[in-house]
Every structure is written in C-alpha cells, then in structure tokens.
Amino acid sequence: MAQAIKRIPPDLIVTIDGPAGAGKTTISKLLARQLGYRYLDTGALYRAIGLLALEGKTGPDDDQALAGLCQGLEFEFLADGGLKVNGRDVTGLIRTPEVSMMASAVSARPVVRRYLLDVQRDLARGGGIVAEGRDMGTVVFPEAQVKFFLDADLETRALRRYEQLRQRGDMSASLEEIKRQIAVRDRNDSSRNLAPLRPAADAVRIDSSALGIRQVVDKMLRIIKERNF
Amino acid sequence: MKLSIPPHVAAIDPYVPGKPLEELARQYGVSDAVKLASNENPLGTSPKALEAARSRLEGLNRYPDGAGHDLIEALAARFDLRPSQVVIGNGSDDLLGMLARVFLDDDSQVVVPHPSFLMYSIVARSAGAAAVKVPLKDLAIDLAAMARAVNEKTRIVFLCCPNNPTGTVLDHGRVEAFLNDLPEDVIVVLDEAYVEFVQAAESVRSLKLLELGRPVVVLRTFSKIYGLAGLRVGYGLMPEQLAEVLNRVRMPFNVNCLAQAAALAALDDSGFVAKTRALIHRELERMYTALDERGIEYHPSQANFFLIKMPYPAGRVFEALLREGVIVRWMKSYALEDYIRLSIGLPGENDRFLAALDKVLERLAEPCRRSRRK
Structure with a gap:
C-alpha cells in the first residue's frame, strides 16, 4: 500500500510575519481554517491597548499609566475573528484611524510589548494556532515549528493598499503617496531597535506579488505537510 | 396550457x-x-482569477462551499467588517431578489430613481410590491424628491451610485442627511456596481454609512472591474441583523465554486x-x-x-x-x-x-x- 497519510499535528504554532500589504490577514485566517487551527490576530491586541489608552486619555509615552492600564486585562478572541476585552466586544471600535495611530504609538513602548509578549504566549498555549504579526517568528514564538515570512514587492503592496482604501471610499491619497508612505514604514520597521521587522533565520519566505490568495495558502499547506514533526 | x-x-x-x-x-x-x-x-478577466478558476475545474462533481467561507472572510478583511456582515450572491442582482423576498409583499412599496437599473422595480413587482418611480433631476438621483416619495408603506429605497445609465454620483453629505431623515425601518439599498471607476472624491463613502446604525445594504459586484460577468458573483455589505435574514432566503449554493475561487483571487489582483x-x-x-x-x-x-x-x-x-x-x-x-x-x-x-x-x-x-x- 501507499505510504500512510501523514497527518499534521494538531498543536503546531505557525507564525506569519511580513510588511503591511503582503496579504497576511486573509491568508492567516484561511490557513488557520484549513488546518483547523485558531487564528491569533496580534495586531488586534495592540489596537485594543490603543483603544483603552485613548479612552483613558493616557499619553502614548506615559509608561507608568500604560503599565497600569495593562494590568489584569482579559482578552478573548471570538469565533468570527472579533475580540473581547474584559468581556466587552471591541471588534468594531478598534478599527478606526484614531485607534490605529494610537496602537502604532503604544506598540513602540517596551512596557506594552513586554506585557503583550506574555499575553500572546498565553493565548497560544497548547498550540494549534496561526499567529500573524511582525515579530512572531523572531521574538514572540522563536520556538514555533513553522515560520513564514510573507512579502510582496513595494509596487504590489502599494497597489493593494491603494485599492483597499479606494474600495472603502477613501480617495484622499494617491498611489504615489501611498508608495512613499509604505517605503518609509518599511525603513522604520526594519531599522528600529525594538522588534525590527525581519524574517526569522528559519522562516520560509513567500512572495505573494504574483500569487493569488488561494495559491499562497496552498503553498503554505504543502510546506507544512512536507515537514517531519 | x-x-x-x-x-x-x-x-x-x-x-x-x-x-x-x-x-x-x-x-x-x-x-x-x-x-x-x-x-x-x-x-x-483578471488573470489571477482565471488561473484560480482553472485550478478549481477538478472537483466540479462536488457542491460548492455553501457558506462561501473563504470569499466572505477575504471580503470582510478587505472592508474591515465582520464576516457576518457579508452576503454573497449570484451577481448582485441575486441579492436584490433576496431583499425583495424578505421585505416586500403586496401591501408594500419601494422607491426607485428613474431611470436607473431596471431590476429594482422588476424584483419589487415580482414580490407584489409597488415601485414608486422618482424622476432624475439633470440625469442625477434627486434625493429630496426620493425622500418626499417615502410613505408608511415604503420598505426599501434603492440608490445607484454611479447611477446606471447616467453615470452620475451622489454626494456623501447629502446621502447621510437623507438617511437621517428617513424612517428608521426603511432599508436603503446602495447599488455600487461601478464604484471602482469613480473619480469624484465627494462621492458617497458607503462604508461610512454602515457605521450609522441604519439598515443600509451596499451592493457590489465582480462583474465589472474584475471582469467576471460570466461567472455571476456579487456581494452585499450590511448590518449583521440584515445579513442574518437575507441568509435565510439565500439559496444554499447560489455562488458556484468556480465563481468563488475566481472572485477570491480577483479581489487580490490590484x-x-x-x-x-x-x-x-x-x-x-x-x-x-x-x-x-x-x-x-x-x-x-x-x-x-x-x-x-x-x-x-x-x-x-x-x-x-x-x-x-x-x-x-x-x-x-x-x-x-x-x-x-x-x-x-x-x-x-x-x-x-x-x-x-x-x-x-x-x-x-x-x-x-x-x-x-x-
């Protein structure tokens, strides 16, 4: 008979890091579903802290207040990808531009990153999870069994971002402007001292520029299946 | 016979x-x-979509994913909505049919701009409802006249932006004011089949309307800018409660598997x-x-x-x-x-x-x- 069907263990940690516009969110969600895994949206955690900081009128550089704010928070991801903090559904609240700005600011604070490091590891306990972010494979889950670094060329990422904004009705920025913003962010992300965006040494790099969403997910599944765990 | x-x-x-x-x-x-x-x-057609459809040709003996999970997930991510706010259709006109089946009967009315896409009145009338036609003003939808045409029997108001066949758009502020003056239970269907072609920045930002807590349905399609007219696939973005009732009357396999695969890939083909x-x-x-x-x-x-x-x-x-x-x-x-x-x-x-x-x-x-x- 043919070789036994190789099963993917139910408790892996799969990380997907990469720059904005590489298609991480959709691909992570679809991959998680294919694997029967949970999906960990780490960006949502930073956004939630950003929301709480805004609501509490906490300055993004007030480390003491931020530390206090982080104490005793309870995060719960919902089946549809939503997020509850201390029992409150914040899914719709954390997607505003104001919260985005605040999330970005607080994510630069070591006190927040340290706190969320534990939260993320806690949420991933038991494995069976696809974790999406910018430092998953390098900092948060260095021991993850499967690591992907999802990238796409600047042109493609700018076009995707432009199209996304446009289809949401925001026509304020030109393609050229968006390309400039992304290039600046790329530079900041990869050059900052605190958790710079870079592929882990053992990450598989996938370029999504010329691939469809499904093709990327299929490729990832193939790579996972080929591994010996 | x-x-x-x-x-x-x-x-x-x-x-x-x-x-x-x-x-x-x-x-x-x-x-x-x-x-x-x-x-x-x-x-x-989007080359990525073609490729995705081709690779789905094997397995046509199986029913498609009735829930359209992957496509809905991708659309939700694109618009920062919950998957439960997205309903997919066999073209966006499929969604028009669902809306009519759920909300209209022979005692109700809809308000439609005229001329506009003809299917609004056809679906309304096929449900027995009366379609009140409001003439365009200078070839653009006349929101003030539309508001005046609303009465206690009105269940749905249809808006089309850009309007087919005149190509005019609605001003965002005016649509917001129009919504705020409307009785709360009147559904506003905003058909945006051609939205990806719009050049005017003041045109209605439909996703913002979804934040108003009103029964607003935004209809979009893969038929036009993605070049998938022959596969029939469109979608609606709306509040959860509305999506939930539309899904009750949605045919379980209304979007075929080639269309689902192609649409998912097309969405990414900027x-x-x-x-x-x-x-x-x-x-x-x-x-x-x-x-x-x-x-x-x-x-x-x-x-x-x-x-x-x-x-x-x-x-x-x-x-x-x-x-x-x-x-x-x-x-x-x-x-x-x-x-x-x-x-x-x-x-x-x-x-x-x-x-x-x-x-x-x-x-x-x-x-x-x-x-x-x-």
Missing part, C-alpha cells in the same frame, strides 16, 4: 439585456462585431484593477474629445459607460450601428429615448464605434440635404 398568472407578475415587462454578439451574427450576418452595450470589462481603471479613464476622455470635435452632445460619467444624445432618432441610429457591427444600448426602455449608452471598450473598439457613428450619421443626414436642395 392554462396558467393562472398572478396579475402583478403579468404586469412585469421582462428585462431586456444588451444584444449578445452571437445574436447579431445570426440576425445580421455580422461576424466581427464589437459589443459596447453591457458595461463589461474590455480587458477580459494590478488588473488598476490597468482596467486606467484604460477606462483614458478612453472616456478620448471619446469625450472625439464627440466634442463632432459637436455631439454627451454626459460625462463616473462609470465605465456614458450617455450620448443622438442628433437623429436614436432608435434608427442604434439599428444602423448594429448593421455596422457595433452594439450599443438604446435607452428607450430607460425613458431616455434620444440617447444611446456606450460602454467603454478597447481603443480599437471605441474607434470602430466612432467610425460607424460617422458613417451612420452621414447617411441619416443625406435625405435631408437632398430634400433641401429640391
């Missing part, structure tokens, strides 16, 4: 689509015709979208200039089509163009009898239209000149 057809169904004028190329070949023996009648994508948009915008401008040079009246548009006023009876021009192998849409059934609607095609196709139009108009002018000479 003896059929007892309900009177409200018997009263419906069937929708007449643009003439397919095959029909023209049969009727007039024209084989190299160009079709500029149904606002289709002249560049074809390169194809950008290429299409650039072509449409460039060619629109070129056609405006060409018509200006000829002194022919037209209405600039925010979509991938526009209206041209004919200096001769438009029905005759339309027929004569057909014989020249150019299919456009005569706007008679849209109550714009003097107009034809031209969908933007490839540069060569648009040139074919211009050449045919010149020929046809010259021919129509001849008898007049002759009679004047006599």
Whole structure:
C-alpha cells in the first residue's frame, strides 16, 4: 500500500510575519481554517491597548499609566475573528484611524510589548494556532515549528493598499503617496531597535506579488505537510 | 396550457439585456462585431482569477462551499467588517431578489430613481410590491424628491451610485442627511456596481454609512472591474441583523465554486484593477474629445459607460450601428429615448464605434440635404 497519510499535528504554532500589504490577514485566517487551527490576530491586541489608552486619555509615552492600564486585562478572541476585552466586544471600535495611530504609538513602548509578549504566549498555549504579526517568528514564538515570512514587492503592496482604501471610499491619497508612505514604514520597521521587522533565520519566505490568495495558502499547506514533526 | 398568472407578475415587462454578439451574427450576418452595450470589462478577466478558476475545474462533481467561507472572510478583511456582515450572491442582482423576498409583499412599496437599473422595480413587482418611480433631476438621483416619495408603506429605497445609465454620483453629505431623515425601518439599498471607476472624491463613502446604525445594504459586484460577468458573483455589505435574514432566503449554493475561487483571487489582483481603471479613464476622455470635435452632445460619467444624445432618432441610429457591427444600448426602455449608452471598450473598439457613428450619421443626414436642395 501507499505510504500512510501523514497527518499534521494538531498543536503546531505557525507564525506569519511580513510588511503591511503582503496579504497576511486573509491568508492567516484561511490557513488557520484549513488546518483547523485558531487564528491569533496580534495586531488586534495592540489596537485594543490603543483603544483603552485613548479612552483613558493616557499619553502614548506615559509608561507608568500604560503599565497600569495593562494590568489584569482579559482578552478573548471570538469565533468570527472579533475580540473581547474584559468581556466587552471591541471588534468594531478598534478599527478606526484614531485607534490605529494610537496602537502604532503604544506598540513602540517596551512596557506594552513586554506585557503583550506574555499575553500572546498565553493565548497560544497548547498550540494549534496561526499567529500573524511582525515579530512572531523572531521574538514572540522563536520556538514555533513553522515560520513564514510573507512579502510582496513595494509596487504590489502599494497597489493593494491603494485599492483597499479606494474600495472603502477613501480617495484622499494617491498611489504615489501611498508608495512613499509604505517605503518609509518599511525603513522604520526594519531599522528600529525594538522588534525590527525581519524574517526569522528559519522562516520560509513567500512572495505573494504574483500569487493569488488561494495559491499562497496552498503553498503554505504543502510546506507544512512536507515537514517531519 | 392554462396558467393562472398572478396579475402583478403579468404586469412585469421582462428585462431586456444588451444584444449578445452571437445574436447579431445570426440576425445580421455580422461576424466581427464589437459589443459596447453591457458595461463589461474590455480587458477580459483578471488573470489571477482565471488561473484560480482553472485550478478549481477538478472537483466540479462536488457542491460548492455553501457558506462561501473563504470569499466572505477575504471580503470582510478587505472592508474591515465582520464576516457576518457579508452576503454573497449570484451577481448582485441575486441579492436584490433576496431583499425583495424578505421585505416586500403586496401591501408594500419601494422607491426607485428613474431611470436607473431596471431590476429594482422588476424584483419589487415580482414580490407584489409597488415601485414608486422618482424622476432624475439633470440625469442625477434627486434625493429630496426620493425622500418626499417615502410613505408608511415604503420598505426599501434603492440608490445607484454611479447611477446606471447616467453615470452620475451622489454626494456623501447629502446621502447621510437623507438617511437621517428617513424612517428608521426603511432599508436603503446602495447599488455600487461601478464604484471602482469613480473619480469624484465627494462621492458617497458607503462604508461610512454602515457605521450609522441604519439598515443600509451596499451592493457590489465582480462583474465589472474584475471582469467576471460570466461567472455571476456579487456581494452585499450590511448590518449583521440584515445579513442574518437575507441568509435565510439565500439559496444554499447560489455562488458556484468556480465563481468563488475566481472572485477570491480577483479581489487580490490590484494590478488588473488598476490597468482596467486606467484604460477606462483614458478612453472616456478620448471619446469625450472625439464627440466634442463632432459637436455631439454627451454626459460625462463616473462609470465605465456614458450617455450620448443622438442628433437623429436614436432608435434608427442604434439599428444602423448594429448593421455596422457595433452594439450599443438604446435607452428607450430607460425613458431616455434620444440617447444611446456606450460602454467603454478597447481603443480599437471605441474607434470602430466612432467610425460607424460617422458613417451612420452621414447617411441619416443625406435625405435631408437632398430634400433641401429640391
């Protein structure tokens, strides 16, 4: 008979890091579903802290207040990808531009990153999870069994971002402007001292520029299946 | 055969689509015709979508994913909505049908702009409801008049932006004010089949309307900018409660597996979208200039089509163009009898239209000149 069907263990940690516009969110969600895994949206955690900081009128550089704010928070991801903090559904609240700005600011604070490091590891306990972010494979889950670094060329990422904004009705920025913003962010992300965006040494790099969403997910599944765990 | 057809169904004028190329070949023996009648994508289909559909060909013996999970997840991510706010349809007109089945009966009314996409009144009337038509003002939707047409029987108000067939858009602030003045239980359906072509920044930002806590349904399609008209796939974005009821009457496998696979890939193909948009915008401008040079009246548009006023009876021009192998849409059934609607095609196709139009108009002018000479 043919070789036994190789099963993917139910408790892996799969990380997907990469720059904005590489298609991480959709691909992570679809991959998680294919694997029967949970999906960990780490960006949502930073956004939630950003929301709480805004609501509490906490300055993004007030480390003491931020530390206090982080104490005793309870995060719960919902089946549809939503997020509850201390029992409150914040899914719709954390997607505003104001919260985005605040999330970005607080994510630069070591006190927040340290706190969320534990939260993320806690949420991933038991494995069976696809974790999406910018430092998953390098900092948060260095021991993850499967690591992907999802990238796409600047042109493609700018076009995707432009199209996304446009289809949401925001026509304020030109393609050229968006390309400039992304290039600046790329530079900041990869050059900052605190958790710079870079592929882990053992990450598989996938370029999504010329691939469809499904093709990327299929490729990832193939790579996972080929591994010996 | 003896059929007892309900009177409200018997009263419906069937929708007449643009003439397919095959029909023209049969009727007039024209084989190299160009079709500029149904606002289709002249560049074809997103290559990523084609590739995805091809790779799904194996397994057609299986039913599609009835929940459309992957596509819905991707759409939700695109718009920062919850998957439970997205409903997919066999083209966005499938969603029009669902809305009618859920919310309309023979005691209710809908308010529709006129002329606009004809299916709004057809779905309403097929559910027994009355369609109150509100004339456009200067070819644009007249929100004030629409608001006045709303009464206690009104269940749905249809808006189309850009409006088909006039190509006009609605101002965001005005739509917001319109919504706020509406009775809270009146559903507003905003059909945005052509939204990806819009150039005017002041045009309605539909996703913002979804934040108002009102029963708003935003309809979009993969038929136009993604070039998937033949596969039939569209979607609606709406509050959760609305999506939940629409899903109750949605046919379980309404979007086939090729369409789901292709749409998912197309959504990500920003390169194809950008290429299409650039072509449409460039060619629109070129056609405006060409018509200006000829002194022919037209209405600039925010979509991938526009209206041209004919200096001769438009029905005759339309027929004569057909014989020249150019299919456009005569706007008679849209109550714009003097107009034809031209969908933007490839540069060569648009040139074919211009050449045919010149020929046809010259021919129509001849008898007049002759009679004047006599």
